[in-house]
Amino acid sequence: MTYNNRYRIAVLACTILCITSCHENSIIENDIRELSPLVINATPSSTRTTLDNDGKTVVWNVNDEIAVYDYSVAKHRFVIGSYNSNKAQFIGKITAQKDYFIALYPHTLGADNLSENNEVVATLPLKQNAAQSSFASGLNLSVAKGARNIDGSPSNVTFYNVCQLLKFDIPKYAAGKIKEITFTTNKPVAGTLNIDFSTNTPQTTIDPNGSQAITILPPAGNSTFNAGTYYIVSAPVVLEGFSMAFTCDGTSYTLNSNSTFGGEAAKIYTLGTIDLVNTPDISAQHIYTNGILQGTKVTLSNAPIDGYEWKAVVKNSAQNIVRSIIGTGTLISSEQDESWPYLPQGNYAIEYTYTTSNGKSFTKTQTLSITEQPQFTVSMTAYTSFSYYKGDVVEKNISEANKCNNATIYAPKIAINNISQRIIGNPNYSFSVSNTFNGTQSDYSSGVYTYNNYTVGNLGSYTLTGSVSFDGVTQSSSKTVHITGIPYTAAPPTQTDWTGDANSWKSDFVRLHGNTITKTFFCPENINVTVSQNAYVRRATVGTTYKLLCSGNELKSMSPGYMSSTTDINSYQTQMTQNTPTVSCTNSYGNPDTWISEGTNAKIYSITVQYR
Secondary structure (H helix, E strand, O other): OEOOOOOEEEOOOOOOEEEEEOOOOOOOOOOOOOOOEEEEEEOOOOOEEEEOOOOOOEEEOOOOOEEEEOOOOEEEEEEEEEEOOOOEEEEOEOOOOOOEEEEEEOHHHEOOEOOOOOOEEEEEOOEEEEEOOEEOOOOOOEEEEEEOOOOOOOOEEEOEEOOEEEEEEEOHHHOOOOOOEEEEEOOOOEEEEEEEOOOOOOEEEEOOOOEOEEEEEOOOOOOOOOOEEEEEEEOOOEEEEEEEEEEEOOEEEEEEEEEEEEOOOOEEEEEEEOOOOOOOEEEEEEEEEOOEEEEEEEEEEOOOOOOOOEEEEEEOOOOOEEEEEEEOOOEEOOOOOOOOOOOOOEEEEEEEEEEOOOOOEEEEEEEEEEOOOOOOEEEEEEEOHHHHHHOOOOOOOHHHHOOOOOOEEEEEEEEEEOEOHHHHOOOOOOOEEEEOOOOOEEEEEOOEEEEOOEEOOOOEEEEEEEEEEEOOEEEEEEEEEEEOOOOEEEOOOOOOOOEEOOOEEOOOOEEEOOOEEEEEOOOOOOEEEEEEEEEEEEOOOOOOOEEEEEOOEEEEEEOOOOOOEEEEEEEEEEEEOOOOOEEEEEEOOOOOOOOOOOOOEEEEEEEEEEEO
16 A cells, blocks of 8 residues: 655745645745745644554644754754644744755654665664554654756755554554564664655665664553554564564463565555454363262463453374364363263373454464373172172171171172262273172173172181272272181081081981080181071980080080980071180980980081071
8 A cells, every 4th residue: 555645845936934835736836035934834634743543644744843954964853833624833943045945754764864874764763652543653764856947937846754664453452452562574664763854755764783673552531442453653674573562450362474565655454453462372171060070171261362252172192082162252161071971191282273353364282291190999799608698799688697608708899989870881982990809890880890609717807908090090999708617508518517426427417425516617807697407316325415506505415215206396596706606516424335216315406597
């Protein structure tokens, strides 16, 4: 875009020097006399030194001042005189001994003298106050070369803008939020300018030590920028990329571009819209409901651009999309995601896409590291006959206790607790399960690992341990069960199962003369039991006493009379003690050499011990 850069000046042979501009093609009359005042007339609608409403035409302001360099190369200040709808007057004095003079706008930016090469030396400020829809008055450097005719006839002069303008916009949503903007590029754009006007048009160069940055401040009297269009006055150099950095409420933003542009004075180059592009804050949190892990919520706050829709996807290390979110403002993913409700520990890539106010779309990537560990528990369960007796793991049920095998550990299970079934049953997650007991896993369902029943060879307490590893966390649990040997039936007692001796161990009875046999159980505590027997006692010529004992306590005693017998088929309720967990059968006398049934002896056909 080219903006109108000409201000026509005419010189009249009279007592004052007048530079007049009525319209773009007007004839301006002026005159030069020695030590005479110079009057510059300008029409406000077309010749002020800011941009007019069309955004292209440079026009004068009524408070403008210019510098005029005469033959002595010294700077003279010309100030506003008066103006009406047609003209404005700049008045000052020069020495009219030279056929030409050079004028510079604005007066304040010009050096005191021309350079040794008769170049105008001016300073383009490193800090510039902005003006809405324009640039601030006193920034747009312009030069003119004037001459007088010997006969005093009119002579025209033209002001040339020697800088380029860089245009940018601030959108409505950013109004009142930006305090200053720093424009930075790869070449000097502000500082000392040297303007060579030896030819028909001025040629401008910038000191190579000039600044590569210009700071733009809000319009005078304002602390922030309003929405609208603003301009930067820059040296006319070709720029290869730029950045615009600004702050808002303590937050820093940077707009970058790799575009190549510029290099021609009196042209406007568009930089774009200054969007408040935030870097989102990304966090992840495991969500628990009533202590149960439901999944992971991902939150992207501090949206790239306030009020504009944006979207994001979260990818795991395998490049699986585990979250997809779209909306305005803060984006929050649901932990109810069907495929990936839970996000394990590790690194994730967050790709977010947003569109700026000028319609340009950007996709950027950030990383998210999840280090939060899952909280869960593991329970190890199993039961035996004693478990039914106590109501441990299973409901207390004496009848069921007495149906159990007395040496079997039933239904060993490892259960994962406090994790939602959406996670436990999801093939995207793996659980490592181990146990310390024998048996092959027979079933898995909903986080419960059930193993085969396990029959042990000895009475006592058994501690089963199970552990589960999930997402780098291992939780263990143990369960102690008791093999008491109850319920028990001996029909009859066997020599391998009981201690002590007998006269004979038969397949259908045990014969005792003067003998005692004992069965030892395991009691983790005193146990209420029912002891039942089927026993027969006979006396011949010598008397005898048979006793049934539990933990040393007599349950039944039989002493039949001379040449008679007694039978007992009964049950006795008692308590088997932890310290003496035994059942004993004892007979006080019998002749071991007399094995025939008519001799003194006792026969035990069966012994049963059950819980009660």
